[in-house]
Amino acid sequence: TALRQQEIKRTKTVCTYCGVGCSFEMWTRDRQLLKVQPVVDAPVNGISTCVKGKFAWDFINSPQRLTTPLIRENDRFRPASWEEALTLVASRLLQTRDQYGPDSIGFIGSSKGSNEEAYLTQKIARAIIGTNSVDNSSRYCQNPATEGLFRTVGYGGDAGTIDDLQQAELVIIVGSNTAENHPVIASRLKAAKKHYGQKWLVVDPRRHEMAERADLHLRIHPGSDLVWASAMARYMFDHGYEDAGFLAERVNQVEAYRQSLTPFTLDYAAQITGIQEETLREAAELIGKAGSVCIMWAMGITQHSHGADTSTALSNLLLVTGNYGRPGTGGYPMRGHNNVQGASDFGCLKNFYPGYESVSDPQIREKWAKAWGVPAERLSLKVGQDNFMMVELARKEVIRAMYVIGEETAFSDADAENVHQGFTNLDFLVVQDLFLSRTAQFADVVLPGCPSVEKEGSFVNTERRIQRFYPVMAPLGDSRPDWWILTQLAARMGHDWGYQHPQEIMAEVAGIAESFAGVSYSRLEGWKSQIWPVNADGSSTPLLYTERFKSPDGRATLYPLSWQPPAEEADAEYDLLLNNGRMLEHFQSTNQTGQGGRTTSLSPDWFVEISPQLASARSLQEGDWVKLISRRGEVEVPVVVTDRVQGKVLFISIHQGKDGINKLTGEHHDPSVNTPAYKELAVRLETLDRP
Numbered sequence: 001t002a003l004r005q006q007e008i009k010r011t012k013t014v015c016t017y018c019g020v021g022c023s024f025e026m027w028t029r030d031r032q033l034l035k036v037q038p039v040v041d042a043p044v045n046g047i048s049t050c051v052k053g054k055f056a057w058d059f060i061n062s063p064q065r066l067t068t069p070l071i072r073e074n075d076r077f078r079p080a081s082w083e084e085a086l087t088l089v090a091s092r093l094l095q096t097r098d099q100y101g102p103d104s105i106g107f108i109g110s111s112k113g114s115n116e117e118a119y120l121t122q123k124i125a126r127a128i129i130g131t132n133s134v135d136n137s138s139r140y141c142q143n144p145a146t147e148g149l150f151r152t153v154g155y156g157g158d159a160g161t162i163d164d165l166q167q168a169e170l171v172i173i174v175g176s177n178t179a180e181n182h183p184v185i186a187s188r189l190k191a192a193k194k195h196y197g198q199k200w201l202v203v204d205p206r207r208h209e210m211a212e213r214a215d216l217h218l219r220i221h222p223g224s225d226l227v228w229a230s231a232m233a234r235y236m237f238d239h240g241y242e243d244a245g246f247l248a249e250r251v252n253q254v255e256a257y258r259q260s261l262t263p264f265t266l267d268y269a270a271q272i273t274g275i276q277e278e279t280l281r282e283a284a285e286l287i288g289k290a291g292s293v294c295i296m297w298a299m300g301i302t303q304h305s306h307g308a309d310t311s312t313a314l315s316n317l318l319l320v321t322g323n324y325g326r327p328g329t330g331g332y333p334m335r336g337h338n339n340v341q342g343a344s345d346f347g348c349l350k351n352f353y354p355g356y357e358s359v360s361d362p363q364i365r366e367k368w369a370k371a372w373g374v375p376a377e378r379l380s381l382k383v384g385q386d387n388f389m390m391v392e393l394a395r396k397e398v399i400r401a402m403y404v405i406g407e408e409t410a411f412s413d414a415d416a417e418n419v420h421q422g423f424t425n426l427d428f429l430v431v432q433d434l435f436l437s438r439t440a441q442f443a444d445v446v447l448p449g450c451p452s453v454e455k456e457g458s459f460v461n462t463e464r465r466i467q468r469f470y471p472v473m474a475p476l477g478d479s480r481p482d483w484w485i486l487t488q489l490a491a492r493m494g495h496d497w498g499y500q501h502p503q504e505i506m507a508e509v510a511g512i513a514e515s516f517a518g519v520s521y522s523r524l525e526g527w528k529s530q531i532w533p534v535n536a537d538g539s540s541t542p543l544l545y546t547e548r549f550k551s552p553d554g555r556a557t558l559y560p561l562s563w564q565p566p567a568e569e570a571d572a573e574y575d576l577l578l579n580n581g582r583m584l585e586h587f588q589s590t591n592q593t594g595q596g597g598r599t600t601s602l603s604p605d606w607f608v609e610i611s612p613q614l615a616s617a618r619s620l621q622e623g624d625w626v627k628l629i630s631r632r633g634e635v636e637v638p639v640v641v642t643d644r645v646q647g648k649v650l651f652i653s654i655h656q657g658k659d660g661i662n663k664l665t666g667e668h669h670d671p672s673v674n675t676p677a678y679k680e681l682a683v684r685l686e687t688l689d690r691p
């Protein structure tokens, strides 16, 4: 027994599945995962995890893992050495830059990779290629939320921590299926509800678990959230629930904003949202009377053609009621991928260096150029292209080469046909991934990266909390940590950065970006964590805005808005709305959770949820097959009849299906941030005659 125990290695890691950032020990013997063991020291989750954190690790040893670089030759992939593959990638990227200019190349960084890897991705784009065209998957999810926070309070992150969410008297949960998408946060809220009498106001078209447990559920017409939120703000002013002292002391543009609320009466809101006026009044009274309010929101808000405006409306409502800067208050966009916050924080954005430092500011450029040892002119002052525009410009042959790390763009981007056309038109595509993904099928060179358990690094969770993870096992085959690949690639492009360990990369960032000044691997050792902005002495900022908002005068801004209807609504021809989102058991394109392991067996197949009313009107029974047809394409799925959806609104997961949901989605997007309007999708339904 003693010998057996010695063979077992216990390693701290951080879950790679969602922005909650649970950490736990992995018990392994060589490559065999024996146990995922939560420990009380874990700062976010303590002894809790969800099914993905506990069980969704079969992919690590999947025979489908890439174990060697691949080069396309005669339309087939052949194995290659690292030397050959990296030399080819370096020369083709430099050639493209020299022939077509730096902005002919686009980079999509990984929201699953580490902070250090995100940093190196943007460093290659900026310091070697000379473009700001670098982005990450926050474009598809939380960019509109970030924009709403920039407009009103200043930082692109959650206002406080999960502790604050637990302390709130009232939590408003909008367009967030928290129990399935951020399960451990949902558990902590359930505890707050049970033990401290916390109240929940849930606003969602779908009656998911949080809605079932809510004190009040507003079952809203999709795409009309700006209207209820603005009507609530107006009600606060009309009924003396506004925090007049807070507004006078800390907020600009109060009167202009108040004027802009004129149209948003409860009566008007009832017409647009489909919620009864009396219920809206009940919601407003809940908000007005609560001593502390947090608002959590996710993709039910952001994946619309006006997601940034709706996010702004939510933050406005918090400002009107003085719900920022105190424990138990603030805005909480729920980050989806494990490190989508970190990928943005560490610079995979078209307009910011790490720490949200503007690329257009010549002094900031000077600072980064000096730190990186490159001429200032190499760093572009021009805002780059985002994911959405990169693909558009690839289609038009303006972008000639792309480098995609760990993102399943060919499956997860809206309007898949368009994306595929863009990739086909590229002269050169590099994909760095664990698997020969659908995106990799379009690549010229595929580089095998490693999952977090085979490397070292750090992630940032939805609370802005930075945590380290450690190597649980060695890289599989010839796969390599992404930071190693990027360092080697840079060397072959004439930039010998010489990093031997990710801690050197973090030390470099801390020396340049103010927000991370006091971050270091020693301060993050083991179960320790830091929450940015981190001061030079290493102290964290768990709760933002206690003294100042992030703006030149330290004040917040109320931002006037008007409501625009969704870009695509149901009509006579396409008479149903297809809502879509995530499921507890799966992650994104299921490249990790659908590899035949335990999470696959828990949820093996795609289905569409339809309401009992629709089932009865169309004579459909559970298990019947239907064809869903949008203006772009069609898919075939079996139906599940459930009152989680109502009327003519259906729901389908984004994870499954051969071609997935994006065969149906279209070009609609939020013009202020270029986030696709995945949730604005009209379809019609045909019954299929099959078993």
Ligand code: SF4
Pocket: 015, 016, 017, 018, 019, 020, 021, 022, 045, 049, 050, 051, 052, 053, 054, 182, 183, 184, 185
């Ligand atoms: Fe992982 Fe999120 Fe589940 Fe925690 S809640 S175990 S971070 S998927």
